[in-house]
Amino acid sequence: MSLKANNPNKKTWLTVPDNSDFPIQNIPFGVFLTRNDIITIGTRIGDTAIDLGALHQLGYFSGIPLTEDIFLQDTLNDFISDGKKTWRLVRNRISEIFDIHSTGLQHNEEHKKIVLFAIDEIEMQLPVLIGDYTDFYSSKEHATNVGTMFRDPENALMPNWLHLPVGYHGRSSTIVPSGTAVRRPMGQTLPKGAEKPLFGPSRLVDFELEMAFITTDANAMGEPIDINEAEDYIFGMVIFNDWSARDIQKWEYVPLGPFLAKSFASSISPWIVTLDALEPFRVESPKQDPEPFPYLKQSGKHSFDIHLEVDLTPEGGSPTTVTRSNFKYMYWTMAQQLAHHTINGCKVNSGDMMGSGTLSGPTPDSYGSMLELAWQGTKPIALQNGEERKFVHDGDTVTMKGYCEKNGIRIGFGDLSTKLLPALKA
Amino acid sequence: MSLKANNPNKKTWLTVPDNSDFPIQNIPFGVFLTRNDIITIGTRIGDTAIDLGALHQLGYFSGIPLTEDIFLQDTLNDFISDGKKTWRLVRNRISEIFDIHSTGLQHNEEHKKIVLFAIDEIEMQLPVLIGDYTDFYSSKEHATNVGTMFRDPENALMPNWLHLPVGYHGRSSTIVPSGTAVRRPMGQTLPKGAEKPLFGPSRLVDFELEMAFITTDANAMGEPIDINEAEDYIFGMVIFNDWSARDIQKWEYVPLGPFLAKSFASSISPWIVTLDALEPFRVESPKQDPEPFPYLKQSGKHSFDIHLEVDLTPEGGSPTTVTRSNFKYMYWTMAQQLAHHTINGCKVNSGDMMGSGTLSGPTPDSYGSMLELAWQGTKPIALQNGEERKFVHDGDTVTMKGYCEKNGIRIGFGDLSTKLLPALKA
Numbered sequence: 001m002s003l004k005a006n007n008p009n010k011k012t013w014l015t016v017p018d019n020s021d022f023p024i025q026n027i028p029f030g031v032f033l034t035r036n037d038i039i040t041i042g043t044r045i046g047d048t049a050i051d052l053g054a055l056h057q058l059g060y061f062s063g064i065p066l067t068e069d070i071f072l073q074d075t076l077n078d079f080i081s082d083g084k085k086t087w088r089l090v091r092n093r094i095s096e097i098f099d100i101h102s103t104g105l106q107h108n109e110e111h112k113k114i115v116l117f118a119i120d121e122i123e124m125q126l127p128v129l130i131g132d133y134t135d136f137y138s139s140k141e142h143a144t145n146v147g148t149m150f151r152d153p154e155n156a157l158m159p160n161w162l163h164l165p166v167g168y169h170g171r172s173s174t175i176v177p178s179g180t181a182v183r184r185p186m187g188q189t190l191p192k193g194a195e196k197p198l199f200g201p202s203r204l205v206d207f208e209l210e211m212a213f214i215t216t217d218a219n220a221m222g223e224p225i226d227i228n229e230a231e232d233y234i235f236g237m238v239i240f241n242d243w244s245a246r247d248i249q250k251w252e253y254v255p256l257g258p259f260l261a262k263s264f265a266s267s268i269s270p271w272i273v274t275l276d277a278l279e280p281f282r283v284e285s286p287k288q289d290p291e292p293f294p295y296l297k298q299s300g301k302h303s304f305d306i307h308l309e310v311d312l313t314p315e316g317g318s319p320t321t322v323t324r325s326n327f328k329y330m331y332w333t334m335a336q337q338l339a340h341h342t343i344n345g346c347k348v349n350s351g352d353m354m355g356s357g358t359l360s361g362p363t364p365d366s367y368g369s370m371l372e373l374a375w376q377g378t379k380p381i382a383l384q385n386g387e388e389r390k391f392v393h394d395g396d397t398v399t400m401k402g403y404c405e406k407n408g409i410r411i412g413f414g415d416l417s418t419k420l421l422p423a424l425k426a
Numbered sequence: 427m428s429l430k431a432n433n434p435n436k437k438t439w440l441t442v443p444d445n446s447d448f449p450i451q452n453i454p455f456g457v458f459l460t461r462n463d464i465i466t467i468g469t470r471i472g473d474t475a476i477d478l479g480a481l482h483q484l485g486y487f488s489g490i491p492l493t494e495d496i497f498l499q500d501t502l503n504d505f506i507s508d509g510k511k512t513w514r515l516v517r518n519r520i521s522e523i524f525d526i527h528s529t530g531l532q533h534n535e536e537h538k539k540i541v542l543f544a545i546d547e548i549e550m551q552l553p554v555l556i557g558d559y560t561d562f563y564s565s566k567e568h569a570t571n572v573g574t575m576f577r578d579p580e581n582a583l584m585p586n587w588l589h590l591p592v593g594y595h596g597r598s599s600t601i602v603p604s605g606t607a608v609r610r611p612m613g614q615t616l617p618k619g620a621e622k623p624l625f626g627p628s629r630l631v632d633f634e635l636e637m638a639f640i641t642t643d644a645n646a647m648g649e650p651i652d653i654n655e656a657e658d659y660i661f662g663m664v665i666f667n668d669w670s671a672r673d674i675q676k677w678e679y680v681p682l683g684p685f686l687a688k689s690f691a692s693s694i695s696p697w698i699v700t701l702d703a704l705e706p707f708r709v710e711s712p713k714q715d716p717e718p719f720p721y722l723k724q725s726g727k728h729s730f731d732i733h734l735e736v737d738l739t740p741e742g743g744s745p746t747t748v749t750r751s752n753f754k755y756m757y758w759t760m761a762q763q764l765a766h767h768t769i770n771g772c773k774v775n776s777g778d779m780m781g782s783g784t785l786s787g788p789t790p791d792s793y794g795s796m797l798e799l800a801w802q803g804t805k806p807i808a809l810q811n812g813e814e815r816k817f818v819h820d821g822d823t824v825t826m827k828g829y830c831e832k833n834g835i836r837i838g839f840g841d842l843s844t845k846l847l848p849a850l851k852a
Binding site for chain 1: 436560592595609614720775
């Protein structure tokens with residue numbers, strides 16, 4: 001089926017500000033609370049939010065096989081479950097409805113009042129009920145940096161790293177959308193040189209610049225996903241901040257991995273940008289050596305050129321961009337991650353989320369965490385207001401941005417912005 | 427509120443075979459498919475399954491604040507969400523309805539036809555939609571055995587182990603009820619002495635004898651659960667087989683913990699035995715030294731005397747009991763696990779599941795996994811039929827049993843029985 005919604009020449013009758021992440025070529029999916037206190041599934045063009053539940057009720061999706069209530073839900077799981085063919089039909093139809101040459105909604109004032117909302121009138125929700133969330137560790141630069149700091153610069157990568165996309169299971173219940181403040185966690189830590197652990201607020205709260213993909217129902221339990229089909233099961237992507245308490249992590253993570261150092265909060269951008277919308281921005285991923293096992297082998301372009309940046313804004317201050325990175329640096333592709341995740345028969349469901357791992361680039365100004373940017377506190381980052389940061393302070397807002405740009409078309413994710421609150425008890 | 431359903435003198439008008447796990451003092455909760463192909467929530471007394479959805483429709487729960495469809499669901503999550511007070515009211519009422527002195531249902535043949543099913547007429551389902559699943563590592567004997575085998579007998583426990591209940595996030599999507607066969611996973615392993623990994627079926631598939639508890643909605647994100655209230659948020663317990671592929675685990679688990687070595691399958695017994703039913707079997711947990719931090723400190727009896735055993739049955743053969751252990755050996759209590767899990771503000775929801783970790787006892791015949799029982803393959807276990815086992819073979823059925831017994835009352839969990847199928851490709 002054609003990806004005609006990607007046509008770069010298409011214009012919309014809605015207003016789209018310059019440099020918007022949401023031209024008519026994007027058409028992401030999300031869930032929002034309207035001014036009438038109704039939760040609905042929607043999309044966004046420019047600064048206009050579009051109620052897909054209302055559009056469907058008004059008949060604009062006629063001819064597409066959709067259940068009546070598919071958009072009148074508080075998560076996208078069922079729609080995602082309908083599969084790639086349906087996502088494309090819906091996205092193409094939305095593209096037609098808002099095409100500048102369209103008749104219909106453009107000239108129906110009554111319908112427009114029901115369907116359209118200014119973006120500041122709505123409140124974005126978590127777009128999916130995340131059944132299982134997995135975090136990978138697929139940036140070679142990040143794994144090398146961490147290995148250099150904590151283990152041995154000569155053997156920074158663990159022996160398994162180049163053979164498989166290392167990953168671990170994470171906590172779904174504390175994944176929150178942009179705009180939800182998160183609290184500095186309490187926990188046990190072992191200060192350097194101490195013999196006994198301490199209990200108190202984490203002193204080393206960090207962000208991790210990641211992206212994550214959302215899957216559809218992919219396989220029966222016991223049956224792996226073929227790497228050549230894996231992308232068909234990816235609905236879309238979000239920006240992901242994998243909040244981390246470095247001092248808690250260091251004390252707790254041996255031998256079973258990160259636990260409370262991560263599960264206090266993880267943040268995602270609320271609009272899921274479809275893999276279809278990202279199609280024009282495909283690029284090759286880094287060359288892999290050694291050659292992966294056949295179940296992980298693929299050729300062609302399976303990464304995406306997504307510019308990423310992180311701003312840090314102290315309370316009452318102005319933002320400082322602390323890093324600029326790119327999704328394309330990721331060593332293992334999303335298809336490889338999904339094929340590996342299921343090679344043991346693990347079942348993947350609609351609404352599962354898989355994080356990339358921290359997306360560090362090759363240069364020190366492209367690292368994806370404060371741990372790396374300030375190199376374990378040895379190279380503090382200067383802020384606009386003259387302050388310095390080794391990690392994130394109470395009151396700081398961390399804002400992550402991501403977008404693709406080519407031939408005058410910019411497809412973006414919108415901001416993922418999260419404020420860090422002080423710990424509950426000091 | 428009184429736990430009158432626990433009255434040891436109570437008898438039921440239903441038939442209860444000798445040594446049944448399900449006397450009228452148990453009243454567990456589960457979900458089953460009836461002979462009429464309807465999924466309902468139910469309980470079990472002796473070998474009779476009781477349709478709680480039908481009982482409720484017939485008015486037997488009048489006076490208890492329950493929504494009309496609370497039992498007409500395919501998971502227990504909403505009922506569990508109603509909270510401890512409601513669970514007790516319902517359990518006490520069921521106890522009254524089936525009391526030998528009761529009138530009502532006992533003498534209503536028409537209602538009995540609707541409500542009661544022979545246990546072999548129904549098909550047990552997964553009792554809850556498990557949002558998040560966490561596995562702890564709370565048996566000191568197990569952690570010591572593993573540390574002795576893989577690291578250093580002199581320093582078998584990691585430095586953090588005595589200070590906090592070590593745990594990690596697991597995969598919910600592949601948790602299946604008793605009776606669902608599981609498939610030997612494919613994966614990467616690094617054979618001893620090899621320089622490069624191999625790909626193929628795991629050669630070291632193992633069971634782990636665990637128990638798990640199911641929670642209700644407990645806290646808002648950012649707010650810890652007080653250890654003294656933690657037990658109020660535990661609905662009940664199941665037996666849990668945390669299937670493990672030891673060779674896959676060894677290669678993949680550094681530095682982020684077990685992943686595909688566990689996520690191919692985990693099995694639970696289908697009836698959730700309430701904490702209320704286990705109340706008479708409380709015992710003290712092992713003395714803790716060093717003393718835990720205040721947020722983990724508790725006094726009194728917070729463990730339960732639950733006898734556990736594992737039978738291994740080769741294809742076409744008869745069962746050999748390969749271990750006998752007990753839940754009471756667990757060093758960290760469930761309340762401590764829950765308090766620790768939320769000390770960072772992690773949110774716990776209705777239907778979350780938390781595993782104990784392998785429950786090894788102090789003697790070699792009470793270890794909770796083949797890895798320990800056969801001590802890394804050096805002491806193979808003899809089966810009834812003359813065969814030996816170092817790990818689990820294709821076609822073997824692993825059956826776990828658990829029960830409490832005191833003053834002539836036996837409260838059990840029913841069998842957790844799972845057959846291991848050969849890998850998909852050889």
